[in-house]
Amino acid sequence: MQVFFAIWFGQLMSLIGSSLTGFALGVWVYQRTGSVTQLALISVSTVLPKILISPFAGAFVDRWNRRQAMLFGDTGAGLVTLAIAILFFVGKLEIWQIYLGTAVSSICSSFQWPAYLAATTQLVPKQHLSRASGLIHLSESIAQLTSPILAGVLVTTIQIQGVFLLDFITFLFALITLLFIKFPEHRTKADNQEKSSLLREILQGWTYIKTRPGLLGLTLLVAATNSLGGIVEVLATPLILSFASPAALGTVLSIGGSGMLVGTLLMSTWGGSQHLMRNVFCFLLLSGLSILSVGLKADTSLVALSAFLFFLSLPITNTSIDVIFQKKVVPDIQGRVFALMGMITESCIPVSYLLAGPLADRVFEPLLAPNGALAGNIGQLIGIGKGRGIALMFIIIGALTMAIAIIAYQYPRLRLVEKELPDAIADPATKNHHESFSE
Template identity: 30%
Template sequence: MTDQSMKPFTVLLIGQAISLFGSSLTGFALGIWAYEQIGSVTVYTVIALANIVPVVLLSPLAGAVADRYNRKMIVILSQIAAIAITGALASLYWWQLLVPWHIIALVTLNSVFNAFVLPTISATIPLMVSKSNLTKANGMIALAFGLIELATPAIAGTLYANGGMQTLFLVDLATFSVGIGAVIITRIPQPQAKTAAASATDTQELSLLASIGEGYRYLMKAPALLGLVGFFSSIAAMLIAAGVMVQPMLLGFAKPDQMGQIMSFAGSGIIAGAAIMIALTNINRHMPIVIGVSGLVGVGLLLLPATTTPWMIAAGGFIVMACFPVIDSNNRSIYQRKVDPAILGRVIGLRNFVLGLAQCFMLLIIGPLADAVFEPAMAADGWLAPTLGPYYGTGQGRGIAVLISLLGALMLVSVALTLCSRRMRRLDSELDDVEIAVEETEPEQQTAMDAVAMAK
């Protein structure tokens, strides 16, 4: 493949990013609207979980579907379903019938369809770009997600304040049309089945459940990849827990406007890290980068919370946030280089399932740990105050700071354990790159065939 092969991927990414941006705006504003209606943080949290949990639980099934059916059709059907769900929400709002449980139910349904898009597109990337551009492509994805995450709160809040939910719904529907248009005009290739497992799936001799099992057995035969699933899941879980606790930690010594400035500057590190990945090509050894940069993040989380100097927190946060796209892009590239594209959807689905469970588990325990254990322990008369007080200080937010440092220490332990594994250290050379082969079937014909199969 030449650099020309990046163009179809770029068109697809831009279209999906615009569509996702519209959905993010609506989702953010719906949370505000629901909170204003009943003033319940619980409902706000349930809406957030409704957006996450189906993706986590359905990831293995979604990966099997991505490997079994035409990938272009999967994305198109998911986009059509999302348009219908947004239309239903808009209609209920227009007729003043919308209540929070409608939002929870429809957001959950939308998340079900979104679950099938993520592994489908991830599994298709190695068919659309050359190996030398894999980290570049994954860096572009990280850049798009980073921009959406940074821009959504401010833009959604402004649109909601000035135009209400109807404006957000219109924007969402418009962005959906861009997303589905990009999919329609882009050729999304199908992999050729080369492995026995993939061949059985493509001939539909296996049930979807059995197809998921094939993905599991594929990972079991590659212990280094299985170890990578566990390693990255632990790193991502600790990062999301630290991210949730940063805001209350900062409020312990900074005013709200100062906290916002610190978080905005630190968050912009995502853009810097993604830009680095886009600029780099021909990266052949990904694992040393994943391990080394994860270690750097661990050191940052261990040391930074001890300070209450705003500029140091902001600068350190920028570096930590810049590291995540680097870790994520190289992690994705390993799977895309080492796993047969015909079974890649299932492998990614299982990876996302383990990753999601780890993150959900961490989010469930981190709040109680902070509130019931570490914050009281770092109060002026707390049991940890005599030992850690001279380094962290005492009072509001200092227990959270200690807990974030503990997460950094655990991350360094995970890095050390990974370094102790020869297979993990040498994963790039231990596993051969797969040979990419694209199905010759015309996309229009294959789409029609798979539409009939999926309907059955």
């Protein structure tokens, strides 16, 4: 855990730096163009390349040393930041270059993330995987909470070029951490054999998931809930602003972020229930209930409580899922499996982003307008007017999330995946103490 903690701290610094730059670039793009669409395209250029490249990145991660893959990802992202900073300093930075740089960073992340998860399996004893995964999600929570505040202060004090420099320093810190910490050497069964084609290795990762119904069911469960969560992510801001001020929106988001922080701290210290699937089902139900309750009444206190509980449940659910895969997937192909799982579970999110607006504007908002088709019945319960159509969407999405969790629980291969599927990893503490380590 001490070795893992050192790596985790380096990655935390890098993540905070990247989040600062992302926030600063978003402000710069919006101030320069005044276009929400231009701003949204940054998110698209972040998500799509990672989805497309992940299967290939996972195969390379399994071929390479885990540290090499992490070094590749961090170095690539650091060089992108340096290139954008140079273009900014010489006054040549254009919007399309930001999209390109974001896409390249996304590709680098598709190598770094599965390597990070696979390296964790090598470094951390099985009984501490929940805590280690909790720490990984804790770093995301810290970045989410601190980066907007820090970036807002830094942009006005040291300006955007100072943010670029600070981000590059955090990348160097992460690289130095990786270079000076020893990793257990990663050996694959094919080390002394001719390597198969890249496509065949990718298919091996898919076959591993497909032939284990519990893991396939878990992947599809995450994909289904992610697709609903993408709609919630897009519509939360307009829903809250329909009855509350921007300041109240900021307060609600901060309370939600504190819920995520509490959830990650719980997992990184307590580790959660030993029955990981119980965590998944219970906290998915809590997530659905939280989403549903947001739509019941235009009340800031209710929304704040729901946001806290929703974000509290996220890291507990995600950490439990990560640990199940870390325990049940053979280390030789973890890179491929983690990358494929990420591709499958995230591929539906851009579709949700695209559907959310039209569904709200053209379908649900008119239904609960003062003279809408549902104003005389459902409108009497949850209200009518601006934002109440989105509120109805939240109620439906929350109910669907709970229904998905209940239906998934009925599938025994998924419910019993921890018992039926044997652990595929050995505890590092029980390995031969003469195992060689890479320099």
